Amino acid sequence: MSMKLTPVIGLEIHVQLKTISKMFCACDNTGENQPANTTICPVCLAHPGTLPIPNRTAIELGVKAALALNLQINLHSKFDRKNYFYPDLPKGYQISQYDEPLAQNGFLDIQVDGETRRVGLERLHLEEDTAKLLHVAGKSLVDFNRAGTPLAEIVTKPEITSPTEAKLFLQELRLIMRTLGVSDADMEKGHLRCDANISLRPEGDSKFYPKTEIKNLNSFRSVEKALTYEIERQTKLWAEGGAPQITSTRGWDDKKGITVLQRTKEAIHDYRYFPEPDIPPLEITSEQIEAWRASLPELPSVKRSRLINEFGLSPKEAELLLDDENLGCLVGKVSTELAPELEGDVKAASKLTFNWLANKLTAILREKNLSLEQVDFDTKKLVNFLLLIARRQVNSTNGQVLLRKMIETGKEPLQIIADDDLGQNETGDLETVVSDVIAQFPDQVAQFKAGKEPVIKFLLGAVIKATRGKVDPISVEEVLREMLK
Numbered sequence: 001m002s003m004k005l006t007p008v009i010g011l012e013i014h015v016q017l018k019t020i021s022k023m024f025c026a027c028d029n030t031g032e033n034q035p036a037n038t039t040i041c042p043v044c045l046a047h048p049g050t051l052p053i054p055n056r057t058a059i060e061l062g063v064k065a066a067l068a069l070n071l072q073i074n075l076h077s078k079f080d081r082k083n084y085f086y087p088d089l090p091k092g093y094q095i096s097q098y099d100e101p102l103a104q105n106g107f108l109d110i111q112v113d114g115e116t117r118r119v120g121l122e123r124l125h126l127e128e129d130t131a132k133l134l135h136v137a138g139k140s141l142v143d144f145n146r147a148g149t150p151l152a153e154i155v156t157k158p159e160i161t162s163p164t165e166a167k168l169f170l171q172e173l174r175l176i177m178r179t180l181g182v183s184d185a186d187m188e189k190g191h192l193r194c195d196a197n198i199s200l201r202p203e204g205d206s207k208f209y210p211k212t213e214i215k216n217l218n219s220f221r222s223v224e225k226a227l228t229y230e231i232e233r234q235t236k237l238w239a240e241g242g243a244p245q246i247t248s249t250r251g252w253d254d255k256k257g258i259t260v261l262q263r264t265k266e267a268i269h270d271y272r273y274f275p276e277p278d279i280p281p282l283e284i285t286s287e288q289i290e291a292w293r294a295s296l297p298e299l300p301s302v303k304r305s306r307l308i309n310e311f312g313l314s315p316k317e318a319e320l321l322l323d324d325e326n327l328g329c330l331v332g333k334v335s336t337e338l339a340p341e342l343e344g345d346v347k348a349a350s351k352l353t354f355n356w357l358a359n360k361l362t363a364i365l366r367e368k369n370l371s372l373e374q375v376d377f378d379t380k381k382l383v384n385f386l387l388l389i390a391r392r393q394v395n396s397t398n399g400q401v402l403l404r405k406m407i408e409t410g411k412e413p414l415q416i417i418a419d420d421d422l423g424q425n426e427t428g429d430l431e432t433v434v435s436d437v438i439a440q441f442p443d444q445v446a447q448f449k450a451g452k453e454p455v456i457k458f459l460l461g462a463v464i465k466a467t468r469g470k471v472d473p474i475s476v477e478e479v480l481r482e483m484l485k
Contacts, residue, residue, distance in 0.1 A: 005200040005238060007231055008208065009160035012195040013173060015152045015183045016129065017061045023128040023150035024052030024095065024279075032189065036134075036143040044128075044148035046091035051278050054079070058126060058150035059282065061182045062102050063292050065152055066124045068176050068299055071106030073289050079126075079276040087140065088131040090147055098273040101125035102282070109301060110172045111315075112165055119169055120157035127151050146190075152182070158197070158208070163227035167220045170194060175300045175322060187218050194218075196227055199244070200234045210244045214252055214259055226252040229259055311335065312347030317354055326372045330379075331357050337383045342390060352386055356403070364404050375407060385413040395473055397464070430467075434479050437462045448484060456480060 022029050025043035043050045066073055080098040106121040129149035134141040154173070160166050174192055177185040185192040199211040212230055217223045230250075237243050250259040298306075300322050307318035321328035331353050339349035365371065385406065388394045394402060394417065405416045437459060438445055448455040456477065463476045 003238075004203040005235055006203050007161060007163075007227070008158050008199050008201060008211075009162075009166055009227060010158035010197045010211075011154075011156045011160065011166060011169065012197070013154045013156075013170070014129075014193045015065070015154065015177055015185060016191040017058050017150040017152055018181060018183050019055055019057045019061065019150055021055060022148035023055050023058055023126070024148055027148065029149055034145055036141075037145060039145045040147070044090070045144060052095060052276075054279060054282070055150055059102070059284075060292060061150075061180075062124060062126050062152045063284070063289060064180050064296060065154075065177065065182045066103035066106065067289070067293050067296060068180055069103075069106045069108055069121055069124065069154070069173075071103035071121060071124055073103045073284065074100065075284050075286070076100065076281055077102050077125075077284075078281040079279045080273045081276050082127075083272040084270070086130070087142055088133050088147070090131065090144065094127060094130065095276055095279070096127035096153075097125035100281075108169065108172060108176075110165070110168050112168055114315075117165065119165075120159050122155040122157050124152055124154050127153060163224040163231070166196060166227055167224045170220055170223060172300065178325070179297055179300055181297075187220070190218065194223055196223055198227055198230050198234070200231065200238060210247045212244060212259070213247070213249045215249055215262065217252055222252055222254060225254075225257065226259060229257065233259070307350075310346065311350035313350060313354060317358070320358060321354075324372075327358060327362070330372065330377060330382075333379050334382045334386070337379060338386055338390075341383065341387055348390075352390060356386060356389065356399070357382070360400055361403060364400070364407060368407070370407075376410075378410075381406060381412060388413060388417075392474065395464075430463075430475065430479055431483070433463055433466050434476070434483055437466060438483060445484065 019029050021027060022044055025041050027041050027044055028034075028039045031039065043052060063073055077097060077100045079095050081093045082096045082098070083093040085092050101123045102125055104121075104123040106124075107118050108121060109116050109118050111117070129146050129151050131142050131144045131147040134143060156169070160169060170192075174185040174187075177183045177192070183191050187193070194217045196214045196217060197211045198214070199209045201207060201209055212234070214226045214230065217226055234244065246264055248264050249262045251262050252258075253260055304315075304318050304322060307313045307321060308315060313321070321331055331350075334357065335346070335350045335353040338353060339346045342349050342352075362372075365375065385399075385403065388402075389396075389399050394413075402413055402416055405411070406413060409416065411419075441459065441462065444455050444458055448459070459480055460473060460477055463480070464473065
């Protein structure tokens, strides 16, 4: 088959909401790895006569997530029963939302190869999670701790065009959820789970063909690899004249790198949705929505733009600070306090701060198996340290020694310099040292004068070594070049 096929991808993402209690009962929702079947009650076990009561915080978090995703909040919404039997669903149905969800019709902009790509969103609705099945020694066990955990399900429109785009979308969504404090959104812990729907169609064709749903992908890598595999598998089917004729569900086998057929997909009518009779419809006022909107923090897209345009960081540098909230907060505080000391040059302060804290400081912490959270950083001490670097009173080599000692001792940088003699030498006798180095390496001097520019770095290193690193490299290079004319 010679026709070109294009992927049509849509994602269904379940985000576990960060609430104290479950969606419809007061059971604990804060612990990880609790003993099996200990955070349960008659409500989440579906005992006869029990009544569900919606979690107000879960509704608030759902609205905030919807606002951040540019979704329209419905002032009136309702809960429904989604009927299906499975061992991990104690009631035999799931309380979810169907035709009147919490929010719908939104979008999320992502950056793909330096260009903005808008992905439409169908809806965000609230529901409860199922229990967890454990398969041990040929037996299936059920842990009901997760039953009733509040979820926000976010459904995209079928507008994603590649596996890479799907991965980038999920990464941006996770960043938003963490920024809002809506969820920890850790895929490995199941806080964020993704089902990916994919079909192919001839280029230029607007028809939708039967899709394949890939269930419970638990990492960005898995999403990208599973979709890539499905594109290859379905392309072969089209080439053989056997394009998928029915909607199906497949699982991802990460070890084998393949998807495996699980079942043909149920149709909507199979779930027999009907309004949940035990829960009144949700009524939200415009005033409530605006109050929640006003409480939203700075969103990643806005902060990313500010870091690049106002602070002069590269997109890659900005992304690093967005991904690591603690590092981003530290860099922001230090650069803000440093800028007035550098004649208000915000970009220079940000670049210097990022280089030393995001690169050199984190490298030192990794060596010591420490995290930022484990070290009590005094912002003023870091500002004083960076001023010494900016004013060339400490060179880069000794600066790293100084920073390491600041972490180890908690002392002021000037005190450490005095104790350990780490400051720069006056350059009065620098010409003498440079002359000695020039005399010591006549071959390298000849090479430089013959046009081999990189040799200057060798001579520079020799001078720095001779002075035990206590000279300013910029000044050394200036003197070297002057004396080598």
